[in-house]
Amino acid sequence: MNHLNKLLDEYIVFLRVEKGLSRNSQNSYNIDLSRFIQFLENYSIDDYDSLESDVILKYFTLLKNLELSNRTIGRNFSALRGFFKYLSSNDYITSNPLAKFKPPKIEKKLPVVLTQNEIEKILQGPNVKTILGLRDRAMLEFSYATGTRVSELINIKKTDLFFSDGIVRVLGKGSKERFIPIGSHAIRWTEEYLVKSRIVLIKQSKSGNFLFLNNRGSKLTRMGFWKIFKSYIEKTNIKKSVHPHSIRHSFATHLLEGGADLRSVQELLGHSDISTTQIYTHIDREFLKEVHKTFHPRG
Structure with missing residues (x-):
């Protein structure tokens, strides 16, 4: 297990113990963040401190090209934002690459309502x-x-x-x-x-x-x-x-x-x-x- 995955495992434990997230929510975070780590490995990035905002932009461009829904892309951004906030507050990174990164625009669809x-x-x-x-x-x-x-x-x-x-x-x-x-x-x-x-x-x-x-x-x-x-x-x-x-x-x-x-x-x-x-x-x-x-x- 590489360094990136170890930090992810630690974060999932934090979500369960400190934040009280349900198992389903933990699984969603794990899936979204594991996908991001796999993307970083393709760029030979094994240290979050060396991550720059242009790489994150490429990642969200990839998600859009995969024709994922706006809701799913927005959920991925929220997962990353929470993860990097955790890394920053625990001094695993010296700067947060998402601090100045603008989130993707999400079109809010009205929920289907039954009469x-x-x-x-x-x-x-x-x-x-x-x-x-x-x-x-x-x-x-x-x-x-x-x-x-x-x-x-x-x-x-x-x-x-x-x-x-x-x-x-x-x-x-x-x-x-x-x-x-x-x-x-x-x-x-x-x-x-x-x-x-x-x-x-x-x-x-x-x-x-x-x-x-x-x-x-x-x-x-x-x-x-x-x-x-x-x-x-x-x-x-x-x-x-x-x-x-x-x-x-x-x-x-x-x-x-x-x-x-x-x-x-x-x-x-x-x-x-x-x-x-x-x-x-x-x-x-x-x-x-x-x-x-x-x-x-x-x-």
């Missing part, structure tokens, strides 16, 4: 007379009621439910804890799932305290959630290009459409920076423009 009618169709999709159908209904209701990330949803445990108080405890990014209100519909379906469905699934495997289980009684995975969600999208014949967080995006947008203030939505979503939440105001403005166009006499 309230489309959400209702998806919620009505599962056959609740079956064990897995009841689980799916409870899980989809829970997801829309709380706006949790998929990674948060699948890690929720029975001990995180405080239904008598109408709240749920969620462990978010960086192991930050937050409490989210949950409505009566989601509570009712989740309680029915616990009594009629989960109690059957848990017999097949010892899966600890996790709330949502797969057909083998094990903790549901992110891919498992995506396959389930996608199946109901196809069943309802919705033609939008959805992804696992489409319910979360819809949750935020519908709150704003209903008059919720931005700060409250930020708290519910667990965003550390309100600028991340502000993208939903653009969607809300499009909704308001459509309302105006439809209902105003001169719209």
